[in-house]
Amino acid sequence: MSDTTPPRAASPRPVSPCPRCAHETIEHITGSPVPGVWEVLQCARCLYMWRTSEPARRTRRDAYPEEFMLTPEDIGAAPEVPAVPPLRGPGAGPATR
Numbered sequence: 001m002s003d004t005t006p007p008r009a010a011s012p013r014p015v016s017p018c019p020r021c022a023h024e025t026i027e028h029i030t031g032s033p034v035p036g037v038w039e040v041l042q043c044a045r046c047l048y049m050w051r052t053s054e055p056a057r058r059t060r061r062d063a064y065p066e067e068f069m070l071t072p073e074d075i076g077a078a079p080e081v082p083a084v085p086p087l088r089g090p091g092a093g094p095a096t097r
């Protein structure tokens with residue numbers, strides 16, 4: 001073939017935006033024991049974390065399920081994570097085992 005443009009060079013790999021919120025700042029959390037097989041990445045904004053060997057619907061913005069996508073407005077309006085309620089005292093009901 002006369003095409004001189006290689007299809008997606010293997011290195012260096014461009015950092016893709018967060019699959020969930022499209023944020024550009026992606027942190028490298030850890031990598032595979034055998035270097036270069038996979039990485040665990042995390043979005044600095046929405047804290048979404050994924051492993052690069054997961055399917056495209058978990059790792060690529062263009063394949064991520066639309067119903068789970070977030071915008072900065074969504075993140076700003078997200079409700080607070082519920083607090084853990086205080087422990088029940090003795091005799092406050094059947095214990096959960």
Ligand SMILES: [Zn+2]
Nearest residue numbers: 018021043046
């Ligand atoms: Zn994100």
